[in-house]
Amino acid sequence: MGSLSRSIRRKQRLAEKKAAKKTLKKITAAVDKMPDYCSQCATTMDKTNMGDNMDWHIEIDKDANIKLTCPKCRGEK
Numbered sequence: 001m002g003s004l005s006r007s008i009r010r011k012q013r014l015a016e017k018k019a020a021k022k023t024l025k026k027i028t029a030a031v032d033k034m035p036d037y038c039s040q041c042a043t044t045m046d047k048t049n050m051g052d053n054m055d056w057h058i059e060i061d062k063d064a065n066i067k068l069t070c071p072k073c074r075g076e077k
């Protein structure tokens with residue numbers, strides 16, 4: 001767990017340093033309207049227990065729309 005997001009981050013740093021900065025700005029804005037539930041089963045993310053949330057998959061498209069997938073739905077894939 002976590003190695004995927006680490007490698008994505010490394011890739012960003014190497015290839016898209018400037019773009020990543022721009023994207024970060026978009027993401028920051030998007031987080032405000034970020035859903036807090038799984039896009040597949042609608043399970044709500046427990047924001048009071050961020051340790052568990054590390055297992056959630058967060059997907060961000062080019063328009064900075066955030067899609068969450070809970071650990072359960074991730075495991076069933």
Ligand SMILES: [Zn+2]
Binds near residue numbers: 071073
């Ligand atoms: Zn789910």
